[in-house]
Amino acid sequence: MPVSPDLAEDLATAVSSLYEQAELALIEKVTRALAEGLDSPLWAELKLAALGNLRAAVDEVLAALQADASGAIGQAVADAYERGQQAAVVELGALATGTAAAAAEALPTAAAVDRLASALVGETEATHSRILRSTLDVYRRVIAEATSAPLLGATTRRQTAQRALARFAVRGITGFVDNSGRAWNLTSYVEMATRSALGRAAVQAHTDRLGAAGIELVIVSDAPEECPRCKPWEGKILRRDGASGAGTVEVEHATEDERMVSVRVAGSLPEARSKGLMHPNCRHNVSIYLPGLTKPAGPKKARSRATYEQSQKQRYLERQVRAWKRKAAAGMDDAARRSANAKVRAYQGRIRELTAATGLPRKSHREQLTRSR
Known part of the structure; x- marks a missing residue:
């Protein structure tokens, strides 16, 4: 069966939900800590004196998050890789040729899974120092705003504190920037990073299995709601791996020995992915292209x-x-x-x-x- 990033999309929930739980827990902890004794004239002094207690609570949340997320990431990457391999096995088996036997051979997967999981663990754990700093900064900022506002006669301490907390809650913990320079809040960033990593794991497993079976060409599907980055690759034939760039290649017919056919390739799969194909939320898939047998996609349907x-x-x-x-x-x-x-x-x-x-x-x-x- 064809493979696409959404083959493993549901697996990302197990990881991103842990970060969402942590973010919500921190919002609630900050809110409760600031609300306690808000009407006391010594409120600001008491809150600043309790900053160490809040830090200890945040550290506790992060320790639990790190332990839970590492295990969840390892399992999710392993499951995504397995789904990609099984998709290739199903697709190869449907050919009813010698490649089906090659598909059944065991491929070593532990090293690839460990590499992909370690990269994702490192990317998510890098957010933890920002989580701590952001939470403590918000706590201090609310105290400062709520203390100074009544002096200006603008509003009450409670109203000011509520507005500052509301801004924090709506934005979430922010300050995370991806490789393209786009800014994210914590949960969205982790979800994006996880879905991207799991999509890569599924696609890599699929192409690894196809390579073991001697399949060198794949074809990109047509898909609804395509984005501008993916549209140029729809229906195109790609090299599974290897050199970038378009051109015509002579390859052997899929079922007729020694018969050569000309195939126009648009580039390689790694090239297409580097230019945006199969990004998170991408609806396209890739499947085996059989020279002389696979029919090109017809006119785009309404x-x-x-x-x-x-x-x-x-x-x-x-x-x-x-x-x-x-x-x-x-x-x-x-x-x-x-x-x-x-x-x-x-x-x-x-x-x-x-x-x-x-x-x-x-x-x-x-x-x-x-x-x-």
Whole structure:
């Protein structure tokens, strides 16, 4: 069967939910710590004196996160790699040729899985120092803003503290930048990094298995809601590995010995992936190309679903639902929580309207927060 990054998409949830739990736990800890004794004239002094207690609580959350995430990442990468291999086995077995026997041969996987898992563990653990620093900075900032505001006669300490906490909750822990320079908050960054790594594991396992069976060419599917980075590669034939660049190659017919056929290749799979194909959320897949047998894709069918831009709007609305749920968790009183929950319902209503108008499936799990432990 063909392979694509979404073959392992669900596995990323086990990792990203751990970071979401940690983020929500930290929001709740900061909120409770600041709300206690808020009306006392010595509130600022008491809160600053308790900074060490908050740091110890954050360290405890991070220690548990590190232990849980390392195991979850190792399991997720192993599962993703296995799914990629099995997809290749199914695809090769359906050929009913000698390649099916090659597909059944065991390939060493431990080294590849360990390498991929170690890289992802390193990338996620690099966020932990930022988590600690960001949480303590927010705590200090709220104290400073809430202490100075009444002196200016602008508002009350409670209102100022609530606004500062709400900004923190909506944004989450921020400051994470990917290789393209795009900024992320903690949970979104970990989800993106994990889904990307697991997608790579599944695709690599698939191509490793095809290589062992002597398959050198693959073909990219057509897909709905394609993005501008992927569109140039739709329906194109690629080298499984090797040199970049387009050209015509002479290869042996898939079933007729000594018969050569000309095949126009658009480049290599690594080249296409480096230019954006098979990114997280990519809907394309790659499958075996059999010279002389595989038929090129026909004219693109009329769209039955939404555009890429509409699918991205849905993702934006889902993020807003989650952000306002975090704001509700940071509410210091019932009024603040009710206001945030009203925003949640409003954004959910916009999602219902969008999915009804476009035919996009509603993915309610992407609107949920994983509760802190």
